[in-house]
Amino acid sequence: MSEPLHINQHPGTNPPSFECTVVDSQVIDGDYWVQFDKTYYYPSGGGQPADHGTISADGIKYSILDVKKRSEILHLLSDSVNVDSLVNQTLTAEIDQQRRDILCRMHTAQHLVSAAADELFSATTIGNQINTQKTRIDIGIESRDSFSKDDLESSVNNYIDSAVDVSMSFRPRDELIEDPLVRVNMDLIPKNIHELRVITIDGIDICPCAGTxxxxxxxxxxxxxGKVKSKGAGKLRVEYTLVD
Known part of the structure; x- marks a missing residue:
């Protein structure tokens, strides 16, 4: 089984290069996938897209275009290669740092947008899709008239200005259920998971999350x-971008 090193890495910015060994390879629908014994690559999930990057062996460099978690964490190679020949080879892996850093910023901002929407409008986040160019969040809100795009943006940027620490820990599920800063519906998390990876933005938000x-x-x-769209009765889709 691949060791998912990203789970214990925080902050997720500036991911390190690392040595790994290819332990398995697969061809799925004509695409070439490899599994490492350990990996810092983030697999797509939780609304966050996968890391991209490269692996190198014997002076040959291959691009990683996608990472998925099935029963194992699989990495998609860009080239049609004899993937079986890579098995048992030790490689140097490098994650695209610029892409990872933008996704870290976008994902942390999503936690702040969700927290601010809850505080200002009693709105619940019901979905999100993070990306490098823009991110969208779907919120459930009782009164569309209570929503203010300007108030939401101002509140989030005030949180950002406050320079609040963002930490990662592992906490028991039962402890989180009683915490008022946990805004997610804990019933949506499988009950057989008793300890959760948690991202805490001090005094603002606590959220079970495996992202970076x-x-x-x-x-x-x-x-x-940017755009705010109605997605049916009691639902809004809010899009935002980063301003450098």
């Missing part, structure tokens, strides 16, 4: 809220 994040809100940069 910055270490302080001042590393996000400001956000700008």
């Amino acid at each position: 994040h910055v270490g302080n809100t001042n590393q996000i940069g400001y956000i700008e809220i």
Whole structure:
């Protein structure tokens, strides 16, 4: 089984290069995938897209275009290669740092947008899709008239200005259920998971999350809220971008 090193890495910015060994290879629908004994690559999930990067062996460099978690963590190679020949080889892996850092900023900002929407409008986040160019969040809100795009943007940017630490820990599920800063519906998390990886933005938000994040809100940069669309009764889709 691949050791998912990203789970214990926080902050998620500036991921290290690392040595790994290919332990398995697969061809799935004509695509070439490899499994490492350990990996810092983040697999797509929780609304956050996968890391990209490269692996190198014997002077040959291959691009990693996608990472997925099935029964194991699989890495998609860009080239049609004899993947079986890579098995048992030790490689040097490098994650695209610019892409990872932007996704860390976007993902941490998503926690702040969700927290601010809850505080300002009693709105619940019901979905999100993080990306490098823009991120969208779907919120459930009782009164559309209570929503203010400007108030939401201002509140999030004030959180960012406050330079609040962002930390990672592992906490018992039962402990989180009683915490008022946990805004997610804990019933949506399988009950057989008793200890959860948690991202805490001090005094603002506590969220079970396996994604990658910055270490302080001042590393996000400001956000700008763009389109706000109705997605049916009691639902809004809010899009935002980062402002460097």
